[in-house]
């Protein structure tokens with residue numbers, strides 16, 4: 001985990017962390033500087049420059065000189081003054097198009113994603129319809145209508161904006177579809193919030209990063225669209241000008257007076273490339289995991305390290321531990337959620353990580369798989385079988401996730417894909433490690449399901465998760481985690497979402513599956529009673545720190561930390577008796 005981020009992010013908000021990431025994105029930052037310079041030039045220089053864009057000088061068709069740095073056109077107008085005016089108009093139109101398209105796209109996207117069903121179908125058909133329209137031809141037609149009525153740049157921006165919103169609408173709809181089922185939306189509903197409030201107060205801010213990136217990229221497209229329209233004669237009309245119009249006017253003079261063509265052409269390229277690179281930088285800054293080649297995800301000092309294949313053969317950690325966490329910290333702005341956690345798990349060992357809600361257990365587990373939330377800033381070392389994991393790239397992670405380290409999460413109803421049959425989910429998982437025939441996958445899936453006590457496994461393979469009970473779903477999640485015979489299983493509160501009677505069956509299944517494969521396990525729970533039946537060692541976590549770590553017998557017989565004693569006093573006694581280690 002990038003410690004530079006920790007330094008940059010300590011005591012700062014998510015926005016500041018994102019800004020810090022963007023500032024370190026060299027390409028994005030360089031592009032932003034270029035873009036700002038271009039915009040400043042378009043705003044400031046016309047007021048300082050000797051010539052106005054409509055001034056006629058006696059210097060006809062002059063090549064660049066000290067008097068006219070970009071030369072003059074056939075009418076004697078100074079090209080620098082024209083280019084500056086062209087930049088103003090092109091930037092103004094592109095900016096307006098972006099705002100209009102984003103407004104339409106966000107409103108339709110969020111409404112479509114939130115209401116779903118008929119509303120969604122109607123909006124999506126509208127999107128399809130607009131996508132089938134030949135945008136440029138239609139914009140040319142509408143542009144000529146508005147231009148004919150003397151409508152200015154705003155008319156052109158309205159025409160383009162009303163044709164270019166579809167990508168934003170589809171993006172926002174997709175994100176809202178996945179967000180609307182989350183608990184915070186239900187909570188807002190329960191509090192009596194109106195749909196409009198839920199959409200624009202709760203959902204739109206959650207997609208703001210997507211909107212900013214999409215808007216930036218659209219700005220580049222809008223510059224090109226305006227230039228193309230003006231080039232075709234349907235955009236900005238003389239005596240005013242734009243970059244596209246200047247290029248169009250220079251067409252016939254490319255060989256005789258090339259400066260008329262090169263300067264506005266180069267500016268269009270510069271602006272569009274800069275905007276695109278700024279968009280790329282923003283995307284990486286908002287979501288460092290989004291790009292496998294994102295330099296922010298793999299700081300340079302870490303990229304020098306060996307590839308996973310080489311590291312697999314590397315010597316194990318000196319202690320022989322399978323997993324070693326050293327000084328692991330996770331921070332959200334000023335909040336230190338995990339504070340210098342150091343832990344070891346030996347091959348085949350079960351370490352229980354116990355603590356109350358919010359103590360940092362899940363974040364510790366997620367750190368092992370490099371799956372921290374985007375807003376989290378992590379630091380410290382995670383060594384697995386001698387390999388340092390904290391600096392892997394997206395592709396390098398694939399050698400570990402699901403294959404060598406498996407994770408079982410709290411709620412099987414959300415971890416299993418609701419639209420795939422159980423059989424398809426086994427097949428998908430098995431294909432991670434190479435091609436496997438359907439028949440072979442089916443045989444192995446049945447074997448795995450029987451090993452977690454699923455009766456009638458063959459018939460279950462054709463069912464969907466919603467057709468199974470909660471306990472069955474979690475046992476299938478355990479079987480899925482075992483597909484690749486992982487060396488380490490991270491089980492994060494695997495029974496919390498189940499009712500008490502099913503809990504013990506699932507725990508027994510988990511213990512059996514682990515014993516059968518000999519995998520080590522990090523068992524995360526807030527329930528000390530569960531720990532007794534499965535763990536070899538217990539680490540107790542409180543407010544982000546490990547306050548005690550002992551053998552499972554010692555934890556129950558002679559707890560050292562006050563907090564552990566308090567936890568023990570709260571642990572339920574099955575049948576009223578004491579909690580017994582296994």
Ligand SMILES: Nc1ncnc2c1ncn2[C@@H]1O[C@H](COP(=O)(O)OP(=O)(O)OP(=O)(O)O)[C@@H](O)[C@H]1O
Nearest residue numbers: 332337355356357358359360361362363364373375
């Ligand atoms: N995405 C996030 N943004 C901000 N804070 C977060 C985020 N995820 C977790 N936290 C904070 O980090 C702390 C530890 O969270 P974590 O999920 O690791 O706790 P936990 O011990 O696993 O609790 P639980 O069993 O309730 O999940 C909590 O204070 C939580 O509020």
